[in-house]
């Protein structure tokens with residue numbers, strides 16, 4: 665559950681004492697925050713506490729979390745010449761080794777109770793943050809690059825892809841048992857730009873991560889691709905080399921099943937805002953979702969991240985309803 669920590673009082677309490685990226689860089693603290701939801705709820709997996717923006721940071725785009733204001737950026741990319749001042753060939757272990765350490769510490773602390781998921785942002789989403797410096801309703805500054813400077817855009821996307829591959833392989837070597845790739849800004853592209861500036865890199869990442877792991881005789885881990893609002897590309901995404909395809913809440917489960925065929929596992933996709941509903945309604949919404957996806961080749965989840973004003977009790981209602989309804993369905997099959 666992305667950026668989920670903020671709805672937990674214990675996370676907010678921790679944040680009064682420590683800055684966000686300070687927590688990311690400190691393996692013990694990152695481990696502690698990762699475990700908070702695991703202690704509270706009967707969850708089936710943990711996701712390492714970190715952020716997709718640690719890669720842009722390591723490349724030289726300053727990202728800070730400013731109290732009361734949110735993310736603030738410095739050194740944003742304004743024109744293609746700015747790519748040259750980025751650090752595209754840094755030593756991953758040196759710059760991002762703190763994430764690997766956090767994974768190793770957390771994997772030990774979990775003691776096999778639930779698997780640990782590592783993650784990265786996908787190239788286009790990272791590129792758009794490096795240009796826009798935050799969320800934008802149009803992403804027009806970043807999209808301008810794709811139309812006005814397509815070659816420079818591809819150069820940047822390729823540099824990000826190479827880094828992401830090393831970063832994900834390093835996470836598996838550190839102990840991650842599954843990997844999720846977040847293409848959070850996919851929807852803004854539409855089919856044509858997505859085919860050219862997102863999908864080829866998403867494919868490269870799955871293919872090359874698997875090859876790198878095989879080369880080093882490391883057992884492969886399941887890979888999850890989540891391209892938000894990419895309803896136009898579900899068929900292609902389901903064939904892009906990932907075991908699991910994450911779905912946002914706008915997708916109809918039956919359509920996703922039809923388009924993705926028989927081998928891909930689907931993950932999602934309750935509207936996070938359904939957590940504002942009364943508990944009994946959450947139970948009904950979950951029941952409908954699970955019965956549409958079925959209990960096989962399915963990971964129950966939300967369709968995107970949670971908001972800070974959501975009630976932890978609603979999360980409990982969601983998790984418990986998933987277990988209750990899937991167990992009932994399995995028993996009657």
Ligand SMILES: Cc1c2[nH]c(c1CCC(=O)O)Cc1[nH]c(c(CCC(=O)O)c1C)Cc1[nH]c(c(CCC(=O)O)c1C)Cc1[nH]c(c(C)c1CCC(=O)O)C2
Pocket residue numbers: 665666667668669670679684711712713714715716717729733734735783799846848892969
């Ligand atoms: C786009 C994106 C980001 N970060 C991430 C994405 C992809 C998922 C998505 O589509 O949302 C991914 C992410 N970010 C975080 C996680 C770890 C798991 C978790 O704690 O939920 C994960 C998987 C922690 C976080 N990342 C962030 C928080 C909140 C930090 C805080 O305010 O204390 C957490 C727990 C901050 C963050 N980081 C980002 C945003 C937009 C924000 C919110 C900033 C704001 O509110 O102004 C970038």
